[in-house]
Amino acid sequence: MPAMNNILSKWVPVSERSRSLALVYSGMYLGSVIGFAFSPLLxxxxxxxxxxxxxxSLGSAWLVIWLNQAYSSPLEDPDLSSEERNLLLGNNISKEPVTTIPWREILSKPPVWALIVSxxxxxxxxxxxxxxxxxxxHQVLKFNLTESGLFCVLPWLxxxxxxxxxxxxxxxxxxxxLSVTIVRKGVLLGLSNTAGVLAGVFGTAATGYLLQHGSLRNLLKRYERGSWDDVFGVSVTLYIVGTVVWNLFSTGEKIVD
Known part of the structure; x- marks a missing residue:
């Protein structure tokens, strides 16, 4: 994911970048839709x-295509016409690769932490x-395997x-x-994605714990429903916290050279 943002920043003009990112990331959601729909049948x-x-096998086929067709920048693509290359390069500022990352400066910025938390x-x-x-x-709504897969596609779709x-x-x-700060905040996806992966690790494990033990206020007689209520309650709370932090502290302007 961090590489996708980097590549798109070189291939797509600023005025078209949001829709391009959305289109690329929607592939992840549509992949989940297809996966949930076909997995029960398989x-x-x-x-x-x-x-x-x-x-x-699909991933391996994609890798072969990627290695043969993808290029890091318009300068490296031999199939681009000079007009296309000039258009793309004219909409992006070329910079030398970063050799030293100023971690102390980066981690001292509130917008960076807003991105990580969100x-x-x-x-x-x-x-x-x-x-x-x-x-x-399956457990709560009593759907069978195929029905569960089909209903799982709805959030991703x-x-x-x-x-x-x-x-x-x-x-x-x-x-x-309109200001880029208002429209499109944050840029350090590589750093924040680490926090995102940790959320997947802890969130998945915490869900299992809540389903097995419930919260302290859970009574045994409402074990199943109460546990799922706790799972969704934690998720909703974190979504709200992330939204508030994002809107209060993040920025789309340049904060680190």
Missing amino acids: IDSFGWSSVFYSFG HFCHNWGTFILLTWMPTYY TMALSSNLGGWIADSLVTRG
């Missing part, structure tokens, strides 16, 4: 291992959707559609002169 027909073989809070809920929703549909809509709206606002 499991029923060929067993669990077929899921890993199928998606692993990414952590966002990924907590995202990984719970990814890992625990089939269990929720919604994210794919809303992210692309948001990207187009954001680019339209930038084109009309």
Whole structure:
């Protein structure tokens, strides 16, 4: 994911960057939609291992295409015409590669921590959707394996559609002169994604703990429902915290040279 942002910054003009990022990231959501939709069918027909073989094979095919067709910048693509190359390079500022990362300066900036906190809070809920929703549909709503998979696609399909809509709206606002800080905040995805991955680790484990033990206020007679209430309650709280921190402290302006 950090590499995707870096590549798009070189290939896409600023006025089109939000929609491009949204389109690229929606691939992750649509992949989840396809995965949840087809995995139950594969499991029923060929067993669990077929899921890993199928998606692993697709990943390998993608890698071959990527290595042969993707380039880090317009300067490296031999198939670009001179007009295309000049257009792309004219919309981006070329800089020398960074050799020393000023970690102390970066970590002293409130917007950086706003990005880290927001990414952590966002990924907590995202990984719970990814890992625990089939269990929720099966245990609580009593759906079978195929029905669980089909219902699991709904949050991811919604994210794919809303992210692309948001990207187009954001680019339209930038084109009309609205501040980039208001429209598009944060840029240190590599650093914040580390926090996001940790949210996936802790969120998935915490969900399992809540489902097995419940919270201290949980009574045994309301064990199942109460535990899931706690899971969703924590996720919603973190989403709200992340949103508040993001809007109060983040910025889209340059803060580190």
